[in-house]
Amino acid sequence: MGKKYEGESPNTLSEDLLEGDPALPATAVNEAREAEDAKWTPAKIGLWVGIALLGGVAWFMLAIVRGETVNAIWFVFASVCTYLIGYRFYSKVIERYITRPNDRRATPAEYKADGKDYVRTDRNVLFGHHFAAIAGAGPLVGPVIAAQMGYLPGTIWIIIGVVLAGAVQDYLVLFFSMRRGGRSLGQMAREELGVIGGTAALVATLLIMVIIVAILALVVVNALGESPWGVFSVGMTIPIALFMGVYLRFIRPGKVLEVSIIGFVLLMAAIIGGGAVAGTEWGAAFFHLDKVTIAWGLIVYGFIAAILPVWLLLAPRDYLSTFMKIGVIVMLALAIIVVRPEITVPAFSEFASRDNGPVFSGALFPFLFVTIACGALSGFHALIASGTTPKLIEKERQTRLIGYGGMLMESFVAIMALVAAISIDRGLYFAMNSPAALTGGTVETAAAWVNSLGLSGVNLTPDFLAQAAANVGEESIVSRTGGAPTLAVGLAHIMQQFIGGTSMMAFWYHFAIMFEALFILTAVDAGTRVARFMLQDSIGNFVPKFKEASWRPGAWLCTAVMVGAWGAVLLMGVTDPLGGINTLFPLFGIANQLLAAIALAVCMAIAAKRGSFKYIWIVAAPLAFAAVVTITASFHKIFSPVPAVGYFANNAAFSKALEDGKTSFGTAKTVTAMEAVVRNTTVQGWLSVIFVTLSIIVIITAVRATVKAFRNAASGIPNKDHEDQASASRVYAPAGLIPTPSERALMAEWNKLPADKRLERSGHH
Amino acid sequence: MNGVKAGFRGFAQYLGALVGADAYRKYLEHHAASGHDGPPLSEREFWRDRTDRQDNNPQGRCC
Numbered sequence: 074m075g076k077k078y079e080g081e082s083p084n085t086l087s088e089d090l091l092e093g094d095p096a097l098p099a100t101a102v103n104e105a106r107e108a109e110d111a112k113w114t115p116a117k118i119g120l121w122v123g124i125a126l127l128g129g130v131a132w133f134m135l136a137i138v139r140g141e142t143v144n145a146i147w148f149v150f151a152s153v154c155t156y157l158i159g160y161r162f163y164s165k166v167i168e169r170y171i172t173r174p175n176d177r178r179a180t181p182a183e184y185k186a187d188g189k190d191y192v193r194t195d196r197n198v199l200f201g202h203h204f205a206a207i208a209g210a211g212p213l214v215g216p217v218i219a220a221q222m223g224y225l226p227g228t229i230w231i232i233i234g235v236v237l238a239g240a241v242q243d244y245l246v247l248f249f250s251m252r253r254g255g256r257s258l259g260q261m262a263r264e265e266l267g268v269i270g271g272t273a274a275l276v277a278t279l280l281i282m283v284i285i286v287a288i289l290a291l292v293v294v295n296a297l298g299e300s301p302w303g304v305f306s307v308g309m310t311i312p313i314a315l316f317m318g319v320y321l322r323f324i325r326p327g328k329v330l331e332v333s334i335i336g337f338v339l340l341m342a343a344i345i346g347g348g349a350v351a352g353t354e355w356g357a358a359f360f361h362l363d364k365v366t367i368a369w370g371l372i373v374y375g376f377i378a379a380i381l382p383v384w385l386l387l388a389p390r391d392y393l394s395t396f397m398k399i400g401v402i403v404m405l406a407l408a409i410i411v412v413r414p415e416i417t418v419p420a421f422s423e424f425a426s427r428d429n430g431p432v433f434s435g436a437l438f439p440f441l442f443v444t445i446a447c448g449a450l451s452g453f454h455a456l457i458a459s460g461t462t463p464k465l466i467e468k469e470r471q472t473r474l475i476g477y478g479g480m481l482m483e484s485f486v487a488i489m490a491l492v493a494a495i496s497i498d499r500g501l502y503f504a505m506n507s508p509a510a511l512t513g514g515t516v517e518t519a520a521a522w523v524n525s526l527g528l529s530g531v532n533l534t535p536d537f538l539a540q541a542a543a544n545v546g547e548e549s550i551v552s553r554t555g556g557a558p559t560l561a562v563g564l565a566h567i568m569q570q571f572i573g574g575t576s577m578m579a580f581w582y583h584f585a586i587m588f589e590a591l592f593i594l595t596a597v598d599a600g601t602r603v604a605r606f607m608l609q610d611s612i613g614n615f616v617p618k619f620k621e622a623s624w625r626p627g628a629w630l631c632t633a634v635m636v637g638a639w640g641a642v643l644l645m646g647v648t649d650p651l652g653g654i655n656t657l658f659p660l661f662g663i664a665n666q667l668l669a670a671i672a673l674a675v676c677m678a679i680a681a682k683r684g685s686f687k688y689i690w691i692v693a694a695p696l697a698f699a700a701v702v703t704i705t706a707s708f709h710k711i712f713s714p715v716p717a718v719g720y721f722a723n724n725a726a727f728s729k730a731l732e733d734g735k736t737s738f739g740t741a742k743t744v745t746a747m748e749a750v751v752r753n754t755t756v757q758g759w760l761s762v763i764f765v766t767l768s769i770i771v772i773i774t775a776v777r778a779t780v781k782a783f784r785n786a787a788s789g790i791p792n793k794d795h796e797d798q799a800s801a802s803r804v805y806a807p808a809g810l811i812p813t814p815s816e817r818a819l820m821a822e823w824n825k826l827p828a829d830k831r832l833e834r835s836g837h838h
Numbered sequence: 839m840n841g842v843k844a845g846f847r848g849f850a851q852y853l854g855a856l857v858g859a860d861a862y863r864k865y866l867e868h869h870a871a872s873g874h875d876g877p878p879l880s881e882r883e884f885w886r887d888r889t890d891r892q893d894n895n896p897q898g899r900c901c
Contacts (some may be wrong), residue, residue: 188868211901384889
């Protein structure tokens with residue numbers, strides 16, 4: 074670390090003066106020993122050549138070989154080998170030239186230690202914790218919808234995108250936030266970009282959260298609509314969570330693992346019981362709800378859940394959702410490796426070169442890159458990586474494992490979701506994912522419509538669709554849009570070959586619906602709370618009373634505003650005659666990636682101020698890509714003359730039809746439906762305009778901050794940085810998953826210390 | 839057999855740590871090491887305080 078970089082900030086210089094406690098062993102590994110460890114031995118070279126070769130063969134099988142089918146195992150090899158190479162080589166480049174962590178420097182978990190929020194956490198535990206916080210329904214849904222274009226575009230974007238963009242963003246935001254005591258993205262934007270850039274970032278974040286929560290909620294509504302089994306079992310999660318909350322608060326506080334196991338057993342009972350209840354006449358009638366009713370239920374639930382205390386509902390459900398998440402992902406990975414399904418979907422489908430696909434509309438560029446956001450590049454992660462995780466990091470160098478490595482894991486989840494979705498029959502895929510306005514909603518019309526698409530190798534019969542629905546215990550699976558039901562069918566299809574056979578398919582289907590609903594309900598609830606606090610904070614700048622979090626009327630009012638906002642978008646999606654997912658999902662992706670562009674812009678400004686000019690492209694390249702994709706997509710949505718793509722073009726077409734006195738137009742069969750289209754497209758269009766304007770403001774201010782930092786460095790003026798004061802660390806822990814020999818040697822030295830010396834002493838101030 | 843037992847215990851501990859089941863133990867460690875004057879919170883008080891603070895300091899969950 075002794076090396077000087079041009080334009081180095083004063084704070085970085087002070088790092089070199091950090092004096093460790095002479096009574097303690099070193100707090101960072103010796104660089105010479107480390108370099109010795111890193112020397113290339115023939116065995117290591119062989120290993121990495123092997124990984125590269127296996128990855129190369131896998132990519133060859135996926136991208137070049139055009140057989141009738143491709144085995145799913147190649148997806149696993151192509152992704153895992155690429156991740157390993159990206160992690161071992163590219164993230165090291167970022168570490169060396171952009172972040173430059175220093176283990177002799179204490180992390181916030183050490184210098185701000187309070188035993189509650191700032192707690193040093195074992196890196197492997199924190200890895201799982203961070204992963205559970207970033208991975209939700211997003212990576213499970215986007216790739217499914219994007220499968221419309223064939224498997225290859227999505228696969229390339231998920232794997233390459235994460236290595237060069239998504240994981241870079243997560244790593245940088247985590248590291249920079251850690252250097253600032255765990256400050257939030259909004260605070261960092263304000264500090265680095267000034268008032269205009271910071272305010273634009275804050276407003277954009279708030280709006281983006283509304284959109285994201287609304288569309289996640291839409292996915293749940295679409296999965297539960299007209300599904301008595303799903304409604305019953307997902308509904309049961311509420312009393313189960315309440316019971317767990319009361320148990321933890323009053324009966325056995327702190328026994329988290331115990332109550333989670335009880336909760337898990339109850340959850341399984343709810344899934345199995347759901348089948349029995351939906352099989353009875355009263356159950357089928359009582360829990361058979363249409364989508365609008367479920368949407369209203371979700372809105373009311375969202376409001377109540379966000380004002381209830383955390384211990385009662387949110388915390389216990391979060392435990393359940395974490396366990397389900399880890400369990401399901403491990404299970405799915407195992408099943409794919411064991412079952413190795415043959416994929417018949419073509420690499421590029423008939424829709425890859427068109428812009429009028431039934432699942433989502435728009436051309437491959439840019440819309441594929443916004444449809445798959447989570448799993449490749451997700452801006453929402455910036456909010457997590459600048460939240461809890463930086464306050465728990467033990468040593469600076471661990472940020473690479475947790476930030477970069479955690480995102481690679483999410484990408485792997487996205488790949489598995491893609492595999493699950495493309496392992497089902499192609500005709501079934503289109504019947505499930507196209508809006509009812511196109512399929513007609515019945516098995517006969519859906520089969521006829523799918524066959525009329527002229528897809529190669531697709532010959533769908535009504536009986537096949539009816540049988541597929543019966544297998545998973547549903548009345549119908551035609552036009553179950555949103556991605557979640559398709560993934561559930563895919564998962565059931567793979568899992569039944571692994572455990573249980575066809576008779577278990579209904580269980581696996583509802584198991585998958587249940588865990589997706591769990592993630593989403595947790596995200597909806599937490600998102601509403603976070604958004605409410607952001608709103609309270611913003612209003613508090615004008616009316617100070619609102620800043621008091623405990624002031625009930627303010628809290629309730631702000632919660633109502635946020636729930637009202639996402640509820641309105643949700644209802645818009647549910648009632649949209651064009652099929653809500655088809656029109657709204659691109660908006661979700663655009664919102665998520667505009668947030669990524671904002672986060673990367675902030676990171677670029679910080680990296681420039683730290684003097685990393687030569688390697689600024691590491692941040693600038695993904696930022697440029699995200700900016701081009703999202704701004705192009707927004708412009709398509711705003712200016713495209715094609716009604717299927719452009720919101721305002723569609724608006725104009727429907728307005729004209731209404732003026733001409735038509736009573737049905739396109740997929741809207743009534744005047745009310747036509748009016749709904751006019752209303753919805755206006756809202757969607759203006760939302761696009763607002764998003765893209767705010768993001769362009771943030772990006773411009775970031776570019777200006779970057780250029781200014783560069784000029785300052787050139788003329789010898791030090792750039793002001795906003796890092797916390799550096800202080801000497803008094804603890805040690807290895808950086809990666811597996812400690813290197815020099816790390817082991819240092820750990821052994823620390824283990825020899827008497828226990829009273831090993832614990833932090835400087836923690837309390 | 840002992841190896842299996844140890845492995846299972848380690849796995850359970852990891853899962854517990856993942857959701858923060860060891861938070862009270864870590865709090866006690868911190869409390870003992872940092873030389874506070876007063877006694878530490880009891881387990882019940884600690885967990886109440888923990889969830890109550892989350893009411894005013896919500897953590898995002900991702901999509």
